[in-house]
Amino acid sequence: MDEFIPQFVGFARLVVLAIVPFVLASQGTMLGGRTGLFNVAQEGIMLLGASLGFLGAYLYGGLGYGVLLAVFSGAIAGLALAYFTTTLKMNQFVIGLAIFFFTMGLSTLFYKFVVGVTLQPPLIPTLQDLPIPVLSQIPVLGEIFFNQNSMVYFAILFSLFLYYLLYKTSFGLKLRAVGENPKAADSLGVNVDRMRYFTAIVGGMLMGLAGAYLPMVYTGTFTAGMVQGRGWIAIALTFFGGWSPGLILLGSLFFAGVEVLALRIQVGGFGIPYQFLLMLPYLATILTMIFAFKWIKAPAFLGQNYDREKRSLS
């Protein structure tokens, strides 16, 4: 028992540390989805965020610059998605894939142009922990939740803010109405297009930030495949969390938990070939989808464009 508690605390702390990219990317997906805009470019936008997040910090000597570049690139990607789908009425999945290609190509291209090909990749200093006074002294919980880096606090607080915004304000009601029934929302004076632009851009920013977390906290450098499907898993998490900010935050513990667990077992041995442990997060994601698609209710107009001049919406 004496062994168990510190071990559990160590594990739980890592899990909370690992929720950040899932939470941010998933909340970004949720925001767009709630207005009917289904972004499927997470993986690419996160890669670009990771690349620019690293390069910003590497070139200008401060993680803040990296964050700024990553968030900015995400905003551009979101703006592009909104423009092509909302203004030009092009297929959301096709445009999402196109943005995925672009951002993924650009991420490596920028890195190669700035850093070139090196034997030893340059490193940036990773984000320091920021223990919260008093709260971090609480036994067990203090170590798990209040002795983390600033992005962890941001991800949690922002999720709570989104919950408040969506469910406790009239703006949130309008936002949700756009995804449930754009025609009704439109007839009540909600600007459907503007709402979709807003959620696409903010959503993109969150995805860019999610990507920047990876070099800034995990690796200190950028590599081409470093997002490792977390962007796609974030879509799964969004479904799993029923397109609701609070449940997404809770659900992220599961996805982050599987990720950390797979790494832990790998280090610990146990005779399971590591290849099967590497599959674990993805298999777990597929399994959760079986449950998620049974009980979730996605926004009714998810993935569908709205044209106010058209009578029907199919």
Added chain:
Amino acid sequence: MTDTNISTNSKAKAIAAIVLPYLLAILASFVASGIFIAIMGFNVPKAFATILFTSFRTPNGFIQTLLKFIPLMLQALAFTVPLAAGKFNIGGEGQLIVGGIGATAVGIIFADLPLPILLPLVILAGVIFGGFWAAIPAWLLYRFGINEILTTVMMNFVSFGLIDYVATQIWRDPAAGHPTTIPIGAGGELPMLISSPPLHSGIILAIIVAVGVYIYTNRTSAGYELIATGANPRASKVYGINTRKMFLLSLIIGGGLAGLSGAIEVAGYQHRLIEGLQSNFLLLGLIIGLIAKGDNSAVPFVAFFIAVLEIGASAMQRTMMIPVEMVFIVEALVLLFVLLSDVIRRR
């Protein structure tokens, strides 16, 4: 003006209406990326000459292009067939890998069988394994309604673990530095058409399959049901088409095509399973499929064009130090402009 004149005239116009937007899209993307290359301080005419003409300067360049063309076209078809039914197969990578594993397994286990028996088995194993890998997401869609984009992508990541296990644990080649299996039996290798530079007969197989896919989707009633499902699932259902079954079927066919591309890579090119054989074929396949707007008669031509760009891009990286990713941006721009030309025409 006589009647025949009018019809040839309108036919030429129809062809121009299809080809012209493509040419303009290619031109626009080259201009846009040319500006980017110039800003980076590279020689733009030399870069474009390298990208466009490397495939046609030497016999070797042309053969390399054909070898690239095979998996790219099959990957594109693996995407466009389900797309016809309105489903997005983003799992071609995993299906290629698992198809490759199936082909390799048969090629190693039955290594002593003669060619007329082993080769068909190797190819068939690739198709079946690839189809099986797609059948899992297809079934999850059929049974639980789970979004196929998510599950097909997840299956890619699962396959990465699987190929590593096969190449490092089951049939590991100890002499190779990189995770690689031992070679398949000689009877499982696709015969060579030309020996130097080497071109294997997989190209013939791939073209036959492409023609077959085209005939299926555009010339048969079964294919018509597939396209009707994609065009209007609700109307198709009312008409009596089992749309859920069409989703299932289209994804499994897509998986089989991707699996075939894996089998051809193994049986024709490498004669063993090498980790990373999937290259970036999935993404290029998606781009090809989307540039072709899902039209299976256009896929082979677009695939050849992209293969030319890819071979040119690697030459450009070798001789001019411009990263290969540059051409990826060019391809994405072509796609974007092709899509935009649709929007413009609609107005």
